[in-house]
Amino acid sequence: xxxxxxxxxxxxxxxxxxxxxxxxxxEDNDDWGVDAALGAATRAARxxxxxxxxxxxxxxxxxxxxxxxxxxxxxxxxxxxxxERLVTDAGPVARDAIQRVTPGVIDAVNxxxxxxxxxxxxxxxxxxxxxxxxxxxxGGIVSKVDVNELVQGVDIDGIVSRVDxxxxxxxxxxxxxxxxxxxxxxxxxxxxxxxxxxxxLNLLLTKIDLNExxxxxxxxxxxxxxxxxxxxxxxDMNSLVNKLDIDSLVRNTEIGSLIAQSTSGIAGExxxxxxxxxxxxxxxxxRWANRVLRRDPIALPAGPPLLIELAPLALPSxxxxxxxxxx
Amino acid sequence: MTDISQxxxxxxxxGHYAGAVSRLVAFCCDQAIATICFSIATASLTYxxxxxxxxNYKLQMPPTLVTCLYVFWLFIYYSYPWSTSGKTAGMxxxxxxxxxxxxxxxxxxxxxLRTVMFPLGFITLGLGFIGIxxxxxxxxxxxxxxxxxxxxxxxxxxxxxxxLARNSPPSSPDHxxxxxxxxxxxxx
Numbered sequence: 227x228x229x230x231x232x233x234x235x236x237x238x239x240x241x242x243x244x245x246x247x248x249x250x251x252x253e254d255n256d257d258w259g260v261d262a263a264l265g266a267a268t269r270a271a272r273x274x275x276x277x278x279x280x281x282x283x284x285x286x287x288x289x290x291x292x293x294x295x296x297x298x299x300x301x302x303x304x305x306x307x308x309x310e311r312l313v314t315d316a317g318p319v320a321r322d323a324i325q326r327v328t329p330g331v332i333d334a335v336n337x338x339x340x341x342x343x344x345x346x347x348x349x350x351x352x353x354x355x356x357x358x359x360x361x362x363x364x365g366g367i368v369s370k371v372d373v374n375e376l377v378q379g380v381d382i383d384g385i386v387s388r389v390d391x392x393x394x395x396x397x398x399x400x401x402x403x404x405x406x407x408x409x410x411x412x413x414x415x416x417x418x419x420x421x422x423x424x425x426x427l428n429l430l431l432t433k434i435d436l437n438e439x440x441x442x443x444x445x446x447x448x449x450x451x452x453x454x455x456x457x458x459x460x461x462d463m464n465s466l467v468n469k470l471d472i473d474s475l476v477r478n479t480e481i482g483s484l485i486a487q488s489t490s491g492i493a494g495e496x497x498x499x500x501x502x503x504x505x506x507x508x509x510x511x512x513r514w515a516n517r518v519l520r521r522d523p524i525a526l527p528a529g530p531p532l533l534i535e536l537a538p539l540a541l542p543s544x545x546x547x548x549x550x551x552x553x
Numbered sequence: 554m555t556d557i558s559q560x561x562x563x564x565x566x567x568g569h570y571a572g573a574v575s576r577l578v579a580f581c582c583d584q585a586i587a588t589i590c591f592s593i594a595t596a597s598l599t600y601x602x603x604x605x606x607x608x609n610y611k612l613q614m615p616p617t618l619v620t621c622l623y624v625f626w627l628f629i630y631y632s633y634p635w636s637t638s639g640k641t642a643g644m645x646x647x648x649x650x651x652x653x654x655x656x657x658x659x660x661x662x663x664x665x666l667r668t669v670m671f672p673l674g675f676i677t678l679g680l681g682f683i684g685i686x687x688x689x690x691x692x693x694x695x696x697x698x699x700x701x702x703x704x705x706x707x708x709x710x711x712x713x714x715x716x717l718a719r720n721s722p723p724s725s726p727d728h729x730x731x732x733x734x735x736x737x738x739x740x741x
């Protein structure tokens with residue numbers, strides 16, 4: 227094994243010496259003996275290595291190797307010293323050589339060509355991004371970042387002004403976006419009252435073309451959905467009836483004849499006649515009394531205050547005293 | 554004044570002070586009804602007594618007692634209706650009602666006091682009734698004492714509707730209120 231290393235080392239030295247000059251330098255002639263011995267040992271080691279590699283691990287070969295190892299102990303000892311000296315001296319020499327060679331190598335290498343020759347896709351495919359990201363301490367990075375300072379340094383207006391909003395909107399899949407929105411939760415968060423307070427309904431209504439809107443309304447379908455019973459329950463029928471002109475209704479419709487047929491019995495007719503005749507005679511007598519007493523009938527009270535004030539309610543279109551006086 | 558306008562005037566005067574004629578007719582009706590009722594009651598009581606007593610028993614009621622009973626009956630007949638509804642049977646026929654001076658419902662005190670003071674009209678030889686014609690509020694003497702008055706109080710709305718229905722012309726599509734004999738509306 228040691229011989230093999232010595233062979234490799236000697237071979238390298240031989241190559242380097244050939245590349246450097248091809249012949250030993252003239253100023254080292256004082257060490258020619260050492261060089262010769264070293265050369266002889268090198269050749270012997272190479273030969274022994276060749277033989278060893280040829281004969282392999284046979285028993286005679288191993289016997290021969292043991293004999294040779296015993297016989298070459300002095301040579302090995304001397305060679306070991308040489309190798310150590312070479313190793314000691316080779317470091318600075320190699321470093322010096324590298325320093326002299328490196329600039330030339332760098333100049334000779336075209337980085338662009340090297341990069342072009344690299345298959346970046348394949349390189350990236352071999353990188354485990356997840357593992358790489360997993361090794362990154364994102365929390366630590368974020369904790370070191372001053373977000374406020376970062377945001378203050380951002381020109382939001384400039385960014386927004388450069389954004390083509392129309393193009394962004396065109397790229398948005400609105401249907402997909404809306405399908406992901408929980409409208410119920412959204413509506414629960416909306417204060418409808420506050421929203422309506424902010425709306426100017428008058429302005430809104432002025433902008434609405436109600437005629438056009440009503441043309442598109444299916445009133446039949448709308449009325450089918452109306453709960454008429456609930457609607458009528460909310461109507462104050464008494465107030466509604468009080469606004470009706472009952473006299474006109476009775477005069478001009480069949481209701482009058484129906485009322486007459488249903489309510490005017492003989493007794494009722496007789497009572498109406500008797501009462502009316504009595505009222506007529508009373509008025510006749512009152513007129514004469516007023517004439518005799520020289521009283522102005524308009525200035526006289528027609529009846530008790532409470533009953534006269536309630537008279538319009540009892541008489542749908544009865545004429546009050548003030549109205550009579552005016553007429 | 555035609556018959557129609559007079560009848561309509563009657564219906565439109567509900568709540569007004571009642572005149573002497575209506576009140577007189579109502580009083581006559583009341584007296585007739587009260588007397589008839591008393592007579593029937595007396596005759597029935599006499600008949601019952603005669604039936605349940607022996608044949609030799611002869612019922613002899615002193616006139617004073619009968620008069621007292623009659624007066625007491627009249628008192629009940631007038632005071633109770635005037636204290637509650639304000640109208641007796643005769644007044645109901647004529648559509649009259651007794652109310653307080655302001656038009657509110659009569660009380661027990663008013664009804665009883667008016668009944669007790671009512672004979673003053675006769676005691677004063679009829680002078681107590683003169684106020685019905687001469688007084689602005691058509692109050693007789695007993696009315697002034699009891700602070701009551703009499704008004705027309707019959708079913709004005711029903712009477713008016715009946716009146717309008719009886720006098721409504723046949724309905725037709727081109728009929729307008731202006732074509733009615735009395736004009737577009739009686740109140741106009």
